[in-house]
Amino acid sequence: MTAIPRRERVASLAAARLEKTVSADAVRHNLGVLRAAAGGRRVMAVVKGDAYGFGAPDLARLLVDARVDALAVDTVAQGAELREVGIEVPILVMDVDVADNAAACARHRLMPAVATAEQVRRHGAVLRDRGGAPATVWLRTNVGFNRFGPREDEGFGAVLDALHEARDAVRPAGVFAHLSSAGRDEGETAAQADAFRARLASTRAVLGPRVVASLAATHGLLHPDALRGTDWVRPGLGLYGLLQADDRVRATPAGARLDGLRPAVSVRARVLDVVTVTRSEGFGYDRSASVAPGRRLGSVAIGFSHGLAGSAAAPRGLLRGRSCAMVGRPGMDCTQFDVTDVPGGARPGDWMTFIGPEHEGGGPARTARDLGAELGLSLYELLATLRMPVRVEDSRPRRDGIEAFED
Secondary structure, eight states: OOOOOHHHHHHHHHHTTEEEEEEHHHHHHHHHHHHHHHTTOEEEEEOHHHHHHTOHHHHHHHHHHTTOSEEEESSHHHHHHHHHTTOOSOEEEOSOOOGGGHHHHHHTTOEEEEOSHHHHHHHHHHHHHHOSSOEEEEEEOOSSOOSSSOSSHHHHHHHHHHHHHTTTTEEEEEEEOOOSSTTTOHHHHHHHHHHHHHHHHHHHHHHOTTOEEEOOOTGGGGOHHHHTTOSEEOOSGGGGTOOSSSOTTSBOTTSOBGGGOOOOEEEEEEEEEEEEOOSSEEESGGGOEEEOTTOEEEEESOOGGGTOOSSOOOOEEEETTEEEEEESOOOSSOEEEEOTTOTTOOOTTOEEEEEBOOSSSOOOOBOHHHHHHHHTOOHHHHHHHOOSOEEEEOSSOOTTOOOOOBO
């Protein structure tokens, strides 16, 4: 009998009380919807931040099996992790990483972003020391996101000159940029797309016509200007059926629509105990919650170490079709919810749903945007804070025959 590694055993114990589930079938479906919306452009799936907290190694394998063309991460460490689990497709490191990581970037065959002449020289020096084929880099240009690289044409020209001078050690494969407001501001997005095309023309004039271009992520697919003249798209949230804005029904330039995206994520936690309030007194930290006698409170295995944080103070969970409000303040790993009106009564061991359809009771579904609005968090912030064991649910058998949890 094969022993289960300790980490998997511990993660399985954690998942018995709290879990985040990702539907592999929905992710594959969403990739197809995004491909159609891209109108023949190649797809570079973004798996930064541990695939938004869904487990980058498993999600990367899933996407590679679905024939995604490349992957994108934010850091050299994230890219190295994917190489170490056997991912072989091209991987772009979108953030400009520290000089200390340049050698590791080359060792793991990652494509770094460069935004200044110094960064170009940094990667060129590593490749000259190591020998071998030139480093493949992507030029990150700034059209308004203002996180990396010069906004002015003069500074951008200096980067192009450095790439031209370092062509024996550095090969520029593409140029990309981030849109700052693609989920909500069409005018600003169009202006940034115009600026990007001007930069692309300058790049090709210096480095040659074979340099490819990428501007649109998920929300950029809804803007014709963000796609015009580009070769790649970089979807992230859309892979999980998530959009920031209420514009999923708009047709894309390719005639496709994003209303076909399916929710791929669910989050649920166990009820650990149920307390009946017998007299008026405070509950929880600082006894700040006042609850009337006769109400029933369920202690649920989720807390601020798993995402119940933000400016708002009223997250809700579903239990047998009934919406249950949080009572008092969250704890580290346990928070109380009012379960008084749950049909049939709440019991220890019940699952309370925070995102997704209920697994029991057939009640209404809750969306990630519902929970994010209650916590005062954007979808990006919400996904980053929902740190818990992840289970990939797949109708197709896994190749290794093992179902594992990741912390």
